[in-house]
Amino acid sequence: MLWRIIKRIIYAFFTIFLSASITFFLIYNIPGSVVDIIAAQLAEEMGVPFEEAKEIALTYYVGYDPNKPLLERYVEYILNLLTGNLGRSTIFRVPVTEVIVKALPWTLFVLSTALLTSFAIGVLLGLIIAWRRRTILGPIVTAYASFTDAMPDFVTAMILYIVLAVRLKLFPMKGAYSESLTPGLYPDFILSVLYHATLPILAYVVEHVGFWALLMKGSAASVLEEDFVKAAVARGLPERRILTAYVGRVAILPVAVMLAIQLGAMLGGSTIIETVFNYPGIGYFFAYATQNLDYGLMQGLFFVIIVGIVVANLVIDIIYPLIDPRVRREAGRL
Amino acid sequence: MTRTETILLACLIVLVIIFGGVYASLTSSINALSKSISELSSKVDELSGKVNTLTGEVRKLPEAIRGVVPPPTPPTPPTPPAPPAKLGEFHFACGWPKPPAYHGNPFGPGGVGGAYWFIYEPLAYYIPANMTFIKALAESWETKDTSLVVHLRKDAYWHDGKPVTSKDVKTTWALVGAVWARRTWQFIKSIETPDDYTVIFHLTIKPSPLLQVMLLTQPILAPDHIFGKFTDRALEVIELAKKVWALQAAGKEVPEDLMTEYKDKRTALTKDVREIKPGLPVGNGAFKVVKVTETEMLLEKFDKHYLANKIMFGKIRAYYWTANEVVWSYLMAGKIDCAHPATPPDVVKQILATEPRMHHILVTDLSQFAIAFNLRIKPFSDINFRKAIAYAVNRVKMREVGYFWALDTPYAHGVLPSMQSIWLPEDVLAKFTKYEYDPKKAEEILRAAGYKKGPDGYWRTPEGEVIELEVTCPAGYSDWVLALDELVRQLNEFGIKAEARPIPNPTFWPTAHSGKLGMHLNWFCGWAGTGDPYTGYYDLFFGDRSKDTGVGTGANGLGLVNKEFDTPWGKAIPAELMEQLLVETDPEKRKEIVWKLAYIVNENLWEIPWAEKRLQIFYLDGVRATGWPAPTDPVWTLYPGGAERLMYVLITHGVIKPVVTG
Numbered sequence: 001m002l003w004r005i006i007k008r009i010i011y012a013f014f015t016i017f018l019s020a021s022i023t024f025f026l027i028y029n030i031p032g033s034v035v036d037i038i039a040a041q042l043a044e045e046m047g048v049p050f051e052e053a054k055e056i057a058l059t060y061y062v063g064y065d066p067n068k069p070l071l072e073r074y075v076e077y078i079l080n081l082l083t084g085n086l087g088r089s090t091i092f093r094v095p096v097t098e099v100i101v102k103a104l105p106w107t108l109f110v111l112s113t114a115l116l117t118s119f120a121i122g123v124l125l126g127l128i129i130a131w132r133r134r135t136i137l138g139p140i141v142t143a144y145a146s147f148t149d150a151m152p153d154f155v156t157a158m159i160l161y162i163v164l165a166v167r168l169k170l171f172p173m174k175g176a177y178s179e180s181l182t183p184g185l186y187p188d189f190i191l192s193v194l195y196h197a198t199l200p201i202l203a204y205v206v207e208h209v210g211f212w213a214l215l216m217k218g219s220a221a222s223v224l225e226e227d228f229v230k231a232a233v234a235r236g237l238p239e240r241r242i243l244t245a246y247v248g249r250v251a252i253l254p255v256a257v258m259l260a261i262q263l264g265a266m267l268g269g270s271t272i273i274e275t276v277f278n279y280p281g282i283g284y285f286f287a288y289a290t291q292n293l294d295y296g297l298m299q300g301l302f303f304v305i306i307v308g309i310v311v312a313n314l315v316i317d318i319i320y321p322l323i324d325p326r327v328r329r330e331a332g333r334l
Numbered sequence: 335m336t337r338t339e340t341i342l343l344a345c346l347i348v349l350v351i352i353f354g355g356v357y358a359s360l361t362s363s364i365n366a367l368s369k370s371i372s373e374l375s376s377k378v379d380e381l382s383g384k385v386n387t388l389t390g391e392v393r394k395l396p397e398a399i400r401g402v403v404p405p406p407t408p409p410t411p412p413t414p415p416a417p418p419a420k421l422g423e424f425h426f427a428c429g430w431p432k433p434p435a436y437h438g439n440p441f442g443p444g445g446v447g448g449a450y451w452f453i454y455e456p457l458a459y460y461i462p463a464n465m466t467f468i469k470a471l472a473e474s475w476e477t478k479d480t481s482l483v484v485h486l487r488k489d490a491y492w493h494d495g496k497p498v499t500s501k502d503v504k505t506t507w508a509l510v511g512a513v514w515a516r517r518t519w520q521f522i523k524s525i526e527t528p529d530d531y532t533v534i535f536h537l538t539i540k541p542s543p544l545l546q547v548m549l550l551t552q553p554i555l556a557p558d559h560i561f562g563k564f565t566d567r568a569l570e571v572i573e574l575a576k577k578v579w580a581l582q583a584a585g586k587e588v589p590e591d592l593m594t595e596y597k598d599k600r601t602a603l604t605k606d607v608r609e610i611k612p613g614l615p616v617g618n619g620a621f622k623v624v625k626v627t628e629t630e631m632l633l634e635k636f637d638k639h640y641l642a643n644k645i646m647f648g649k650i651r652a653y654y655w656t657a658n659e660v661v662w663s664y665l666m667a668g669k670i671d672c673a674h675p676a677t678p679p680d681v682v683k684q685i686l687a688t689e690p691r692m693h694h695i696l697v698t699d700l701s702q703f704a705i706a707f708n709l710r711i712k713p714f715s716d717i718n719f720r721k722a723i724a725y726a727v728n729r730v731k732m733r734e735v736g737y738f739w740a741l742d743t744p745y746a747h748g749v750l751p752s753m754q755s756i757w758l759p760e761d762v763l764a765k766f767t768k769y770e771y772d773p774k775k776a777e778e779i780l781r782a783a784g785y786k787k788g789p790d791g792y793w794r795t796p797e798g799e800v801i802e803l804e805v806t807c808p809a810g811y812s813d814w815v816l817a818l819d820e821l822v823r824q825l826n827e828f829g830i831k832a833e834a835r836p837i838p839n840p841t842f843w844p845t846a847h848s849g850k851l852g853m854h855l856n857w858f859c860g861w862a863g864t865g866d867p868y869t870g871y872y873d874l875f876f877g878d879r880s881k882d883t884g885v886g887t888g889a890n891g892l893g894l895v896n897k898e899f900d901t902p903w904g905k906a907i908p909a910e911l912m913e914q915l916l917v918e919t920d921p922e923k924r925k926e927i928v929w930k931l932a933y934i935v936n937e938n939l940w941e942i943p944w945a946e947k948r949l950q951i952f953y954l955d956g957v958r959a960t961g962w963p964a965p966t967d968p969v970w971t972l973y974p975g976g977a978e979r980l981m982y983v984l985i986t987h988g989v990i991k992p993v994v995t996g
Contacts, residue, residue, distance in 0.1 A: 036841060041443065043843075050844035056601055092435040093443075102434070166667040167688070173669060174629040174653065278656065280628040288432070 005318055012314045016306055020081065023302040024074055027295050034090050034293040035066055077299070086300035091292045096300030099285055104304075106176050107269040107281030110197050114204035115266060119259050121205070122212020126255075127248050129213065130220035131239075141217075145210025157203040157276040164199060171199045174278035200277045204270065215258060220251035253324050257316050264312025268305035421635065421648025422992020424959055425670045426981060427655045428631075436626045437611040440555045441513050441604075446615045446623070448652055451978035452633055453493070453617025454553035457484055457503070459983055462700065462865020463968035465543075468983060471498060471554055471618070475546075482541040482549055486531040489640040492557050493615075493622040500527035501558035502618075505565045509556045511575070512568035513604050518548045519572050520579055521916075539917045547864045557616055564607055571600045583876070585887035620986045621650050629654045644988045647959075665692060665952050672953045672981055674973070676813060679738055682950070691956045695965040696739055696948040698752040700865060700974045703737065703814065704858030704941035705729075705821065708851055709892055710884040713795055718783035720939040723853075724769035726776035726828045727821060729944040736817025740945030744768045747932035748859035748870055751946045757867060757928050765902045766936045773828055793829045802831040807855035808843070809836035814855045817944065821855075846882040849890045856882055858941045862975040867928050868915050874935065875908050883940050899934045906930045949973060961990045 035057050043053035058065070065073075080087060086096040129138040148156065165171045177183065177192040223229060224247060232242045269283025278284070282301060289297035428448020430436060440446050446453065457472035473487040490498035504525045511519040526534040535541070535549055558565070574596040581588045614623045620641055621633040633650040635642065653664055658675040665673060666688040677685070686692055705723065707714035714720065724746065733740050743751040745766055749758055758766075777787075784796030793801050805822055807814040818834045825832035837845065845851055856879065859870030873879045875895040880886025885894045895909045908931060915927045951973060953962050963969050963984070972980040984990045 036838075036844075038443075040839065040843065050847060052597060055597075056604070059601065092432070094434045098434055162663065166663045169667060173663065173667060175627065179625065179627060179630040179632060179651075275656075278629050278654070278660070284628070 008314055008317050012310050015310050017078075019306040019310075020303055021074070021078070023306070024077055024299060025070070027298050027302070028070060028073075030293065033066070034295060037293060038090070081303065086303060087296040089289070089294055089297040089300075091289065091294040091297065096297055099297060100282065100300065100304060103269070103280060103282045103285050104267070106279065107266070107274070107283065109193075110200050110274075110279065110281060111204065111266040111270060112263070113197070114201040115208070115259070115262055117201070118205040118208040119212050122209045123216045123248075123252060123255060125209070125213040126216025126218075127220050127243060127251065130217045130224060130251075131243055131247065138217075141210065141213050145214045148207050148210045151207070153203075153207055153270070154272040154276060156207045157200075157273050160199055160203050160206070161276055172196050176280055196279070200270075200273050200279050203273050203277070212255070216251060216255050219254050220247055223247050223251040226250070253320070257320070260312045260316045261309060264308040264310070265305060267308035268301065422646055422958060423649040423651060424647045424981070424985060424990075424992075425651045425653065426978065427653045427661050427664060427670050427673045428978065429655045430626060430631055430652075432628050432654075433626055436613075438613050438615040438623070439608060439610050440615065441509060441607045442611070443608070446617075447626075447631065448655070448978055449615065449617075449621075449623050449631060449633060450553070451619075451976050451982050452621040452650055453615055453619040453623060454555040455490070455619050456551045456553045457486075458550040459972060459979065460547050460551050460865070461968050461972055462861070463971035465865075466968075467550065468987075471503075472550065475550065477541045477546075480537045480540055482535040482537065482546060484533045484535070484550070486533065487640060488531055490618055491636075491638045492559075492618050493636055494557075495638065496557065496559055497530075498554065498618050499530040499558065500533045501530070501562065502554055502556065503527070503533045505558045505561050505568075506552065506554045506556040508565045508568035508572065509561060509607060510552060512564075512571040512600060513607055515575060515600075516552075517579065518545075518552075520576060521545055522549075540919065542917050542919050543921075544864060544866050544868050544916060547866065551863070554618060557618075560610065560612070560616060561607065564603060567599070567603050567606075571596070571603055574599065583887070585891070585893065619982065620645055621982075639986075641986045645986055646988065646991050647985050650985075665689065665954075668692070668954055668957050670954070671957070671959045672951065672977070674949045674951045674977055676737070677950055677952075685952065689954065691954055693953050693955055693962070693965075695951050695953075695970070697951055697970045697973055698741075698750060699947040699949045700750065700862045700971075701860035701947045702750065702858040702943045703740070703817070703945045703947060704746075704856055704943040706854050706856035706858070706879070706883055706941045707939075708849060708853070708882070708884060709894070709940060710849060710890075711852060713801060714853060716783065717938065718779050719785075720942070721769075722776040722779045722783075722785075723825075724776075724939055724942050725772045725779065726830075727824050727942075727944075728771040729942070730771065731824070732817045732820050733945040735820040737813045737945050737947065739948050739950055741948055743943055743946065744770045745936055746939055746942050747936035748874060749867055749928065749932050750859070750861060750870075752948075753861075753867075757925055758932060762929050766933060769939075769942065776828065787829055791829050792831050800831060802833075803853050804833050804835050805853045805855075806835050806837050806842065806851055808839045810839040811855075818855055821944075843878075847878055849881060849884055851882065854882075856941065858943050859935075865971060867931070868912070871908075871912060871915070871931050871935070874940070875912060879941070885940050894938075894940075899938070901930045901933045903930055903933075906934065908934060949977075951977075956993055958993055959990045960993050963989060 035054060038057040039050055039054040042056055043050045077087070086100070088094070089096055089099055092099055125137075125141050129135075129141050132138070161173070165173045172178075172195065176196050177189060178196075181189050181192055183189060229242065229246050232246050237246075267282065269281045269286060271283035271287045273279070274281045274283035275287045282304070285297065286301050288294075289301065426448070430447020430449065431442075431444035435444070436447075437443075438446060440450070440454070455470040457475070458470050459468040460466075461468070471486055471490050473485045475482060475484040477483075484503070486498065486500060486503070488497075492498060492502075504527050507516075507519075507522070507525055510516045511522075521538050523536040523538055526536060528534065537545065539545070541549070574592065577592060578588050578596050581592075614626070617623075617636075620636055620639040622636045623631060624634045625632040631652040631654075633652070635645055635648050639645070653661075653670055655661055655673075658677065661670070661673050661675040662677060662681055662685060664670045665675075665685045668689045668691070682694055686694060705727070707720055709715050730742050733742055741751045743754075745751075745754075745763075746769060747758070747766060754763070780793060785801075786794050786796075786798075788794050788800065790800075795801060803825065805818060805825070807818045809815060815834075815836050818836065822832045822834040842851075846854065846856065857873070858879070859867075859874055861867065861869050863869060874883075874885060876886055880891060880895065884890065884892045887893050887895060895912075896907060898905050898907050903926070911927050911931050915924060915931070918924045918927060951970070955962050969983070969989075970980065972983060981990075
């Protein structure tokens with residue numbers, strides 16, 4: 001068991017290394033150049049020719065030498081990662097970790113709340129519609145899921161934004177809290193944070209409930225055919241007990257794996273939802289970094305997402321056999 | 335159903351209701367929009383009528399106001415009522431370097447953002463439409479031979495409590511000259527500060543009205559007690575810059591050692607100046623920045639400001655201008671009191687319908703869009719080809735597609751169409767060629783010049799080669815991209831093989847300035863900053879446009895600026911006319927100089943304008959602020975190049991006031 005865990009950790013490190021390397025090369029092959037963007041800005045601000053502005057940008061602002069061989073920069077990047085240095089943001093001119101520390105709490109708060117809410121509602125709905133196939137609830141949920149699945153995130157977010165924030169003025173249009181308040185743990189501030197987070201959370205929940213419901217329905221439907229469920233029914237056990245202790249407990253396992261992955265990916269924020277609602281989380285900064293070709297920040301954020309997903313997978317790999325005896329047996333044979 | 339199922343069903347129904355309601359609301363909005371589209375043309379016609387009336391009104395301004403540069407004494411601002419017990423709040427949208435990048439240094443990357451005009455005052459503001467000044471930090475000024483003597487007011491303070499003195503003016507000018515390479519310095523010999531409240535600009539020429547505008551309207555943004563340690567270094571850099579500029583203007587090669595010294599000293603100075611990061615800016619305006627976040631910037635009234643007792647707004651709240659679409663939503667929700675996002679007619683209609691207290695007016699941006707040619711290469715070097723293009727392209731259509739709200743012109747003289755009647759009387763204009771859409775005339779011109787149309791329907795040069803053009807524009811200007819597509823469509827229809835290629839902005843401008851583009855969309859004769867034709871012609875003959883087209887001097891220029899041209903008023907050389915225009919103080923004589931310049935530019939078609947850009951200003955009356963000036967008021971021309979500058983002047987002079995509630 002211990003050796004298995006060690007092996008998994010080694011794989012995880014390897015995956016992180018490989019993914020970080022691939023993203024490094026991909027990012028540096030994005031068309032356009034941050035040097036040109038800064039130089040254009042400097043040329044306008046300083047009234048100097050573009051070539052001169054480019055020299056100044058390279059000397060003082062970019063933080064890397066674009067003429068240095070890519071491989072050399074890559075080695076530098078990996079060595080920095082090993083020392084915990086995620087790099088420097090070209091646009092914000094601060095270490096990437098500073099931006100992440102600032103934005104991550106908002107993303108974690110909004111997305112974890114939204115994810116767990118949509119998961120809880122979706123899983124319960126999925127379980128019910130799998131169990132009671134002949135009720136009207138099944139087609140309703142399926143239609144709803146198909147509709148929200150077909151609808152892009154940003155459309156849902158924009159509709160909610162226009163109707164609830166712009167037209168009805170029920171919710172704020174931007175920010176994580178009222179700017180007139182000083183951040184702190186006191187009721188007014190907490191209420192303001194909840195108020196500002198409502199629309200982003202609602203957008204996420206509306207968009208994802210159907211997904212979880214269908215996923216759970218599929219998983220539960222296959223479990224319902226298992227002999228142990230039939231036996232439980234034959235034994236006359238109460239419906240609720242069969243649903244929760246027998247069907248639900250088994251069917252939720254693959255769905256929980258997906259939840260873990262989603263929780264890991266959550267570190268990357270939801271670029272579209274955070275941008276639409278002007279919510280200053282990781283996704284918001286990700287969009288800003290991409291628009292401005294801030295390679296340093298993009299790399300840092302990608303790295304955080306990679307680590308999040310890999311660690312989530314690792315945790316699932318380790319705890320899955322503990323909660324599912326079938327996998328434990330399989331693992332034991334390996 | 336079990337209880338759990340019932341609860342779940344209820345949850346689902348709630349979600350469906352929310353989503354359904356939202357969807358229904360959107361659908362109804364779309365339907366309402368569709369219905370209103372039919373009403374749009376009438377509304378637009380109505381608007382156009384109003385704008386024409388506005389233009390007419392401005393044109394009717396007494397000649398005495400328009401033609402004569404006013405004395406330094408400004409009009410007395412209206413006396414505002416006493417400030418109410420509770421001060422109001424004003425909202426607008428702008429950009430700024432997002433924290434943690436925000437530094438509070440106006441010379442730092444991205445500057446201080448949209449707070450600029452709220453926190454820094456110039457010596458005076460200048461209203462281009464009626465050529466008047468509004469005094470700010472300057473109490474008065476007078477001209478003496480080749481000097482401009484400015485007397486500062488004694489009750490102005492920086493936000494950290496220190497008084498604003500003549501040293502601050504000197505330090506500001508030193509830094510804007512060295513760090514921003516402000517070319518006004520080519521006319522400044524030195525700046526003297528005989529006492530704390532007197533500044534003397536010693537000049538190389540007489541302080542013409544135009545030069546006064548340049549000197550007086552620069553915001554004073556470098557407090558000497560913070561930036562003063564750089565003043566001497568900055569002045570040293572400026573002396574080097576003057577040598578470089580002089581050689582460049584004469585079309586001579588700049589010695590490498592001089593250029594290296596200039597660049598090195600300037601870059602080192604810039605770096606050191608930018609190292610100063612006060613966090614929040616130290617300004618001298620009536621408002622000071624107190625908080626900056628990713629989405630909002632908050633300014634509060636500065637109680638030590640000399641107009642503090644007249645100002646009835648206690649807070650200014652700025653929303654981050656992420657994109658025009660975001661600003662539209664702020665306008666619809668009535669969240670901001672003034673903004674100028676480029677907005678298509680259907681969205682304008684929707685905004686005005688959603689927020690009935692919102693107003694929409696059009697004010698010249700003092701800039702023009704044009705089809706530009708690289709005169710160094712064929713067939714653009716041929717005036718006949720350029721003339722044919724001027725007749726073959728329906729520029730009104732380009733304007734309608736690209737920037738609906740802009741103003742058309744059948745001329746290419748460089749004077750803004752909205753200011754045409756001020757500078758070019760009808761009898762003068764009658765001597766100019768009018769380039770109205772006439773494809774037949776274009777064909778005649780081409781055939782007379784030896785061009786032929788082949789059996790495939792495409793035009794060939796006199797040498798027999800099929801004309802194939804790649805027409806470019808900055809990809810980031812979505813309005814230009816639309817106009818470019820229309821231009822290319824029309825060129826192909828006329829028989830000129832053309833392809834549109836938008837180029838990313840950071841690449842477009844350097845490529846244009848190095849003379850590597852052929853036919854492209856570009857700016858043309860913009861008057862921003864001064865509201866004077868000199869600024870527009872300067873750009874065309876000496877600025878970036880001269881590099882793009884090749885009109886200017888220098889290694890890559892054709893030197894057309896120094897060529898003699900025929901005009902109805904005798905022969906003239908653009909460079910000489912420009913010098914005269916700069917120093918001439920008699921308004922009538924200045925106009926005569928402009929006639930010649932305009933004629934040369936119109937007949938040579940180095941660029942063909944397709945629109946005068948007009949800002950679409952939205953302002954909200956009666957929610958937080960009220961008392962906006964009439965759309966015909968010349969004060970609106972303070973808006974181009976500094977939207978917040980107009981808001982600031984209106985607020986500080988008590989023109990707009992908070993809405994009294996309760």
